[in-house]
Amino acid sequence: MRGQLLFTAFWTILTKEVRRFTRIWVQTLLPPAITMTLYFIIFGNLIGSRIGDMGGFAYMEYIAPGLIMMSVITNSYGNVVSSFFGTKFQRNIEELLVAPIPNWVILAGYVAGGAARGLAVGVIVTLLSLFFTNLSIHHFFITLSTVILTAIVFSLGGFINAVYANTFDDISIVPTFILTPLTYLGGVFYSIALLPGFWQTVSQFNPILYMVNSFRYGLLGVSDINIGFAFMMIIGFILVLAAFAMHLLNTGKGIRH
Amino acid sequence: MANALVLEDLNKTYANGFVALKGISLEVKEGDFFALLGPNGAGKSTTLGIVSSLVNKTSGRVKIFGFDLETQTADAKKMLGVVPQEFNFNAFEKVIDIVVTQAGFYGIPKRIATERAEFYLRKLGLWEKKNQSARMLSGGMKRRLMIARALVHEPKLLILDEPTAGVDIELRRSMWEFLREINAQGTTIILTTHYLEEAESLCRNIAIIDKGNIIENTSMRSLLLKLNTETFILDLKDELPDALAISGYALRQIDARTIEVDVDKNTGLNRVFQQLADQGVEVMSMRNKSNRLEELFVSLVEKNLEMKELA
Secondary structure, three states, X not given: OHHHHHHHHHHHHHHHHHHHHHHOHHHHOHHHHHHHHHHHHHHHHHHHHHHOEEOOEEHHHHHHHHHHHHHHXXXXXXXXXXXXXXXXXXXXXXXXXXXXXXHHHHHHHHHHHHHHXXXXXXXXXXXXXXXXXXXXOOOHHHHHHHHHHHHHHHHHHHHHHHHHOOOOOHHHHHXXXXXXXXXXXXXXOOOHHHOOHHHHHHHOOOHHHHHHXXXXXXXXXXXXXXXXXXXXXXXXXXXXXXXXXXXXXXXXXXXXO | OOEEEEEEEEEEEOOOOOEEEEEEEEEEEOOOXXXXXXXXXXXXXXXXXXXXXXXXXXXXXXXEOOEEOOOOXXXXXXXXXXXXXXXXXXXXXXXXXXXXXXXXHOOOOHHHHHHHHHHHHHHOOOHHHOOOEHHHOOHHHHHHHHHHHHHOOOOOEEEEEOOOOOOOHHHHHHHHHHHHXXXXXXXEEEEEOOOHHHHHHHOOEEEEEEOOEEEEEEEHHHHHHXXXXXXXXXXXXXXXXXXXXXXXXXXXXXXXXXXXXXXXOOOOOHHHHHHHHHOOOOEEEEEEOXXXXXXXXXXXXXXXXXXXXXX
16 A cells, blocks of 8 residues: 555656656757757768778767767756756745655656656667667667666766755756766767777776766677676666765755755 | 644754744644744744754654654655645646646545546636646635645645735635635644734634744633733714813824724723713724734734843
């Protein structure tokens, strides 16, 4: 009975989140479709044709998994950070705080909402990529689990950002100054094998490298890093971020006086 | 009769060092219509915030229908509906979605939630607006939407923090009727308001909070009995005679046809009318100068201030 109540509460938050990003699809689903199409045209078609092969694949084919993953990362993060901050800003977080919902259900609902948008955008970008290259799935389970776990990691990141944010500027600082550089340097457009040894080592401190390579391995069967280690890293990030987000919720940081 | 709400030695000190509550204790009986009054910054909103889980208490205990808010959180929260002072719904959502979603937060399945949302939106005159974005509603409608949202999980205790602020008189009266109706059906109501006439009209019991302390906690009737003097305004038919005097009463002339009389509650009004009639003065109408509760409220808060200054 209690489980049924908790599931209804979780489902309510998730459907509210999905309703939100589908209602404003022009702001949430359309821009990544346009941006990624431009990436495919400019980097894949125009520049990529002059670059030649990378990792044994045509450049377009090589960057497609990275671009899909980039859109999943930015949209999972962006959904939760803007939605949860908006909820705080409009004070309708109070609707959740007065209700008998455990904090873990609130977190799970928002993370699932963020992951849903990340995955929806991922599907859109994947479909668009088929206009430019052929994608085959080398390991279905690795592909699917990597994309879902990555969406969860960045949804959790977005949630933590939203808890700390006091102004609208605060929700754009991390995506602009941290997330975008890490994504660009995370092996989306190149194999880290091309980098000098020092920068290869530095790149291994970038968490996005593990996600992009794991996803690329799922689709193409090639990776710069060990897949088992990549999964451990991703799951490790989820556990750490989830524990920290729960700590913030339990202490009421940014949401309770 | 069981207690709907028990506060035991509730303290709150904010991070900036401001002490908002200084060990307040309070009991509200089941079925009561209870007023929690106090001047701005007295600690009302902090108290209600702690009961609503929006503010972390520093120490003390809150029980809602016997459930400890700290250890039996879910059971305690299910008993409670909250109508806050400020609009706090997602202004971009549809009216019906706001109410149905809130029911979902309480684990109520969508079919039942939709039925209840229809019932309360109809009851509060919002059904025609159900598909409108909440930001398009008038101020009064937004207040009623928050009441519908607070009732959708059918709480046994409803907290209303200034529910009629900014609402026109006609609508305020209709909201009073609605609140009386749900109270008669068994919902315990705790009301804060700056319209003391509202508290006097609706509430049976009252607590007054000032500077983080409860300075009065009694029945409305007992409190009003403490009022020793009331001031009445009398409208006269003709202009006042030059030397009008009423022995035993303080009298002030407002204008040529209006006087103000202070009446001690032990003396009554009969002698006023008798003496006026003897002097050929005909009274056309009479009214209270100010709300009775307002006079008491001001005197209690001033007394509290004087005691603080003396201490």
